[in-house]
Structure formats: C-alpha cells, structure tokens
Amino acid sequence: xxxxxxxPRHLVRRRGQEARLxxxxxxGHSHVYWYRQLPExxxxxxxxxxKENIIDESGMPKERFSAEFPKEGPSILRIQQVVRGDSAAxxxxxxxxxxxxxxxxxxNGTRLTVT
Amino acid sequence: AQSVTQPDIHxxxxxxASLELRCNYSYxxxxxxxxxxxxxxxxxxxxxxxxxxxxxxxxxxxxxAEFKRSQSSFNLRKPSVHWSDAAEYFCAAxxxxxxxxxxxxxxxxxxxx
Numbered sequence: 052x053x054x055x056x057x058x059p060r061h062l063v064r065r066r067g068q069e070a071r072l073x074x075x076x077x078x079g080h081s082h083v084y085w086y087r088q089l090p091e092x093x094x095x096x097x098x099x100x101x102k103e104n105i106i107d108e109s110g111m112p113k114e115r116f117s118a119e120f121p122k123e124g125p126s127i128l129r130i131q132q133v134v135r136g137d138s139a140a141x142x143x144x145x146x147x148x149x150x151x152x153x154x155x156x157x158x159n160g161t162r163l164t165v166t
Numbered sequence: 167a168q169s170v171t172q173p174d175i176h177x178x179x180x181x182x183a184s185l186e187l188r189c190n191y192s193y194x195x196x197x198x199x200x201x202x203x204x205x206x207x208x209x210x211x212x213x214x215x216x217x218x219x220x221x222x223x224x225x226x227x228x229x230x231a232e233f234k235r236s237q238s239s240f241n242l243r244k245p246s247v248h249w250s251d252a253a254e255y256f257c258a259a260x261x262x263x264x265x266x267x268x269x270x271x272x273x274x275x276x277x278x279x
Binding site for chain 1: 172175210266
C-alpha cells in the first residue's frame with residue numbers, strides 16, 4: 052500500500068516561472084492538505100481539499116498560489132511567477148476522513164528552489 | 167491567537183540518556199495534541215496523539231508524552247535515546263472540527279555516542 056506520493060522531490064525554477072507540485076494521496080484517502088516548511092520554521096498550513104472542492108484555503112497567499120484536487124488524478128499545488136521567497140519544502144498529507152482521530156499521512160515533500 | 171511553542175530549537179543528548187522535549191500550547195480550550203518526527207529529507211511521521219482521558223500517552227518507538235492542563239504543556243519523553251532517534255520533532259495542535267493542525271517550529275535532536 053503506497054504512501055502519499057509527491058513529485059518531483061526537487062524542483063528548481065527561475066524567478067517568474069511557474070511551479071507545479073503534485074500529490075497523490077494514499078489509496079482510499081479523499082482529503083488532502085498542503086503545508087509549507089520554510090528553513091528553521093515549522094509547517095504552515097496552506098490549504099485543505101476534498102475531491103473537487105477546496106474546503107479551507109485560509110493559509111494560501113492571496114496571489115500566485117492555487118490548488119486543486121480533481122475527481123481523477125493527483126492534487127496540484129501551482130505557484131505562478133515564483134519569487135525567491137517561495138523557496139521552501141512543500142508537504143502534502145492525506146487522510147481518509149476529515150477527523151482528527153484519523154491521523155495525517157505525510158509525503159516526503161517537494162523542495163522548491165527559486166533561483 | 168492559537169499557537170504551539172517549542173522552546174528548544176536544538177537539543178543534544180548522549181545515547182542511552184533520557185530525553186524530554188518541551189511543547190506548550192495557547193488555545194482557548196484544550197486542543198487535540200500531536201507529536202510528529204521528521205527524519206532528514208523525509209515527511210512527518212506521527213509518534214503519538216492526545217485527545218482526552220489518560221494524560222500519559224504512549225506512542226511508537228518507545229516515546230510517551232504527558233498532557234498537563236495546568237501548564238498548557240504536552241512534553242515528549244523517552245527513557246533511553248538511541249542514535250536512530252536523531253531527527254526533527256514537531257508538536258502540533260488542533261481544535262476538533264475543521265481546523266487544520268498548527269505546528270510548532272520544531273526541536274532538532276542530536277544524539278552523540
């Protein structure tokens with residue numbers, strides 16, 4: 052039973068380019084969460100999605116960032132016109148239900164470097 | 167504002183020694199509490215969680231944590247540390263319902279021989 056799969060593991064983009072981060076949740080999981088980890092910082096919540104719906108995007112920057120979780124395929128976190136401050140590790144987590152007694156399963160993250 | 171504080175950025179312990187990692191939370195009511203571990207280049211793995219009931223919680227890998235309401239704390243402990251325990255440890259909290267996990271900044275644990 053594969054865990055949460057994130058790709059790519061490492062992504063390098065020049066300023067102004069677009070970054071697309073993919074997350075395939077564990078089999079049977081329909082809830083996906085995206086977190087960002089800056090150096091020397093903990094994880095900051097970005098967005099919570101269920102299939103085809105954004106449930107909570109209170110942690111998403113208002114501009115350039117978007118997320119989706121289509122009916123088929125992985126969840127995508129898209130960052131348009133990247134800037135150096137976007138360099139971070141982005142983690143995806145999934146759970147089968149939206150309940151805190153169902154622990155989150157994390158992927159190994161995508162490390163984005165903006166040059 | 168709701169927050170989780172881990173006062174220690176970096177801790178070094180000798181292999182075989184005991185360990186305690188501190189975590190304090192600031193919430194209106196007692197939140198659900200979690201400890202996660204992150205090995206270098208990896209995602210986070212859940213060590214243990216507290217929802218209610220017995221204030222001493224047992225987790226995986228020999229870890230335990232004690233919830234103390236009077237101190238708003240949820241410290242992680244291990245009686246005897248192994249070199250493989252070297253990692254980053256994150257305390258996290260959330261209310262029931264739809265609120266997402268709020269993480270502390272983490273404590274990096276180094277283990278020396």
